[in-house]
Amino acid sequence: MDFTLCLTSPIISFLVHFLLLVASLACPVLSSQSQILNQTFQTQKEFLKLNIIRTRLQQINKPYVKTVQSPDGDLIDCVLSHHQPAFDHPLLKGQKPLDPPERPKTYHQNQMGSFSENFQTWTLSGESCPEGTIPIRRTREEDMLRASSVRRFGRKIRGRVRRDSNSNGHEHAVGFVSGDKYYGAKASISVWAPRVTNQYEFSLSQIWVISGSFGQDLNTIEAGWQVSPELYGDSYPRFFTYWTSDAYQTTGCYNLLCSGFVQTNNKIAIGAAISPTSSYRGGQFDISLLIWKDPKHGNWWLQFGSGILVGYWPSMLFTHLRQHASMVQFGGEIVNLRSSGTHTLTQMGSGHFAEEGFGRASYFRNLQVVDWDNNLIPLSNLRVLADHPNCYDIQGGINRVWGNYFYYGGPGRNVRCP
Structure with missing residues (x-):
């Protein structure tokens, strides 16, 4: 019998239509089941993520003896100094913070005014942590939920220094020295609140x-100020530190978000907002930072202002920096994601070009390095470089009052920087 003729019979035709009807009725059921399975999977995924976050928060946030509520919304926990995150490191377990080292011999320069350690918003009402404790900005669940990667929370995503700046959207305007052995660096850095878009x-x-x-x-060892909405949830400039021993891959972090930096000061909270800040054609505010290698123990210490020790990076965290540094850089860095297809409007420094000068452009002044004999000395070979000078630029100089200095920064996207 011819099969094509058989399909035309009423019974076969009815059966075909019936099977098509059953299939069409089953599709919404299958689709609904698929949606339920997908929702269940997403719920389990979110639950897993929250569990990972809460476990990480327990590692970062230590038991405290006192908490200070900052006007900017931060919670500052006063943690016993020997309970801080640094001592979670296998090679630091059971240790306590070291005594202050011998400081570098100072090369005389005009400091153009110095500021007290009361430069952070949380201390403006006179609050501080008791002796024997250190202030730590509390990390909250929402901080980690904002992160582009929970696994890499607290680390620079695709971090770069100037030599690698042509990739991953990192752009710089820096002064730098190289070609010698360096045992530290010092500078005064004007503080602004640049727009990050x-x-x-x-x-x-x-x-x-x-x-x-x-x-x-x-x-690398790094210290300065930053505006990072992802890390802090706001647009305040914040005092920060960073370190890595493997080019930002698996080691190091910002502030005290991992074991590493050992804090010794009970009045400065790393990661807390800085106040006041500089204003265009108005008051100018800068912070002085010194990083140097202790000649006796080899650790790298951080000093704020005219002599306030913040803490140190233990020498054992590093490989090359156990000996000395081969380059020092000073300056600004932004990340340009080009999310709208054009250059970002994120500002560097004050958001104004170097040529505008004092009161308008951001600056570094009194640049110095530490030599092999623990002396602070002026720079003899400072070079300046801007990756994208139409977006952010830099102009260096030297005078009797400021020593080595430069102005730098810019607005990002403009008619010359599309």
């Missing part, structure tokens, strides 16, 4: 102490 971009101004080949063995 994307949650996952940042704008910072800092000192880099660098050693290694600029490959995967890169060691």
Whole structure:
């Protein structure tokens, strides 16, 4: 019998239509089941993520003896100094913070005014932590939920220093010295509140102490101020530190978000907002930072202002920096994600170009390095470089009052920087 003729019979035709009807009725059921399974999977995924976050928060946030509520919304926990995150490190377990080291011999320069340690919003009402404790900005669940990667929370995403700046959207305007052995660096950095237009971009101004080949063995120690909506949830400039011993891959972090930096000061909270800030054609405010290698124990210490010790990076965290640095950089860095297809409007420094000068452009002044004999000395070979001078630029100089200095920064996207 011819099969094609058979399909035309009423019974076969009815059966075909019936099967098509059953299939059409089953589709919404299958689709609904698929949606339920997908929702269940998403719920389990979110539950897993929250569990990971809460476990991480327990590691970061230590038991405290006192909490200070900052006017900007931060919670500052006063933690016993020997319970701080640094001592979670296997090589630091059971230790306590070291005594202050011998400080570098100072090269005389006009400091143009010095500021007290009362430079952070949380201390403006006179609050501080008791002796024997250190202030730590509390990390909250919402901080980690904002992060582009929970696994890498607290680390620079695709961090870079100037030599690698042509990739991953990191742009710089820096002064730098190289070609010698360096045992520290010092500068006064004007503080601004630049606009950051994307949650996952940042704008910072800092000192880099660098050693290694600029490959995967890169060691850096960093300190300065930054605006990072992803990390802090706001647009305040904040005092920060950073370190890495493998080019930002698996080691190091911001502030006290991992074991590493050992804090010794009970009045300065790393990661807390800075106040006041500079204003365009108005008052100018800067912070002085010194990083140097203790000649006796080899640890790298951080000093704020005219002599306030913040803490130190233990020498054992590093490979190349156990000996000395091979380069020092000073300046600004932003991340340009080009999320709208054009250059970002995120500002560097004051958001104004270097040529506008004092009161308008951001600056670094009194740049110095520490030599092999623990002396602070002026720079003899400072070079300046801007990756994208139409977006952010830099102009250096030297005079009797400011020593080595430069103005730097810019607005980002403009008619010359599309």
